Amino acid sequence: MLLHMSTWAEVEGFLNRSRTVVIPIGSNEQHGPTGLLGTDWLCPEIIAHEAQKSGDILVAPTFNIGMAQHHLGFPGTISLRPSTFIAAIGDWCRSLSAHGFERLYFLNGHGGNVATIEAAFSELYAEASFAGKPRGFSCRLKNWWELKGVMGLAASQFPVGHGSHATPSEIAVTQWAYPDSIKTAEYSPKIAPTGPIREALDFRARYPDGRMGSDPALATPEKGGELVRMAADGLLEDVAAFTAEANPQLAG
Secondary structure, three states: OEHHHOOHHHHHHHHOOOOEEEEEEOOEOOEOOOEOOOHHHHHHHHHHHHHHHHOOOOEOOOEOOOOOHHHOOOOOOEOOOHHHHHHHHHHHHHHHHHOOOOEEEEEEOOHHHHHHHHHHHHHHHHHHHHHOOOOOOEEEEEEHHHOOOHHHHHHHHOOOOOOOEOOHHHHHHHHHHOHHHOOOOOOOOOOOOOOOOOOHHHHHHHOOOOOEOOOHHHOOHHHHHHHHHHHHHHHHHHHHHHHOOOOHHHOO
16 A cells, blocks of 8 residues: 555554554765666665555655665765654654654665765654653564565576675666666676765766766666565564564553
8 A cells, every 4th residue: 555645544553553654865966877767766666656456554655755865976966964853753753653653664675875874863753761761662673674584586597796785686676676667788897896985076086987886788678567466475574573573661
């Protein structure tokens, strides 16, 4: 079930059987010479939308702008400051919890988001702690590539040239979902260099075409489909476990 394709009454009905919502979250940033700018928000959205076809989960609209300051040297990248990102996540959570959602599951597609998302969760919990009140909801962050079986599958599909940015696995996922948007390009070296991540000008100088340790030409739609199916199954399993967590504040 997709929240943005539902009416308020349908969402109210869903709350009668579940208090969990899945929020795809990512970033709009450069992904090398062949990767779509939306790759990091498209991947979690694709996986969550596929999962809801066979599982009774509610998927919120995708939070598609994240913390990507280090990619601002490339046209098309849009980034939020960490402080802005934290504030926006907080308001999403407060809005959803006000309607009764108690389990807020963020499915993430951008490694650069992780520290800021975790900080946003800490801010939300701190509000309750300092007030001496229960928060009323719990948050969970999961990177889509960490879902059950996904990293192992990607390693078998791409034993060399996977890298850490503009990877063939993430590009394969978007190729499967959007075959009419597959891009090709000549680039060298075949496998990009890797190293640290700092500010935008440093990143552009170290990684001129935007790749980090990857060879995205290895991606295929078929491999993307395999990854999506495994990730969707893993998401349903992980969401079910999160939903089933005991709430000690309600015990007894």
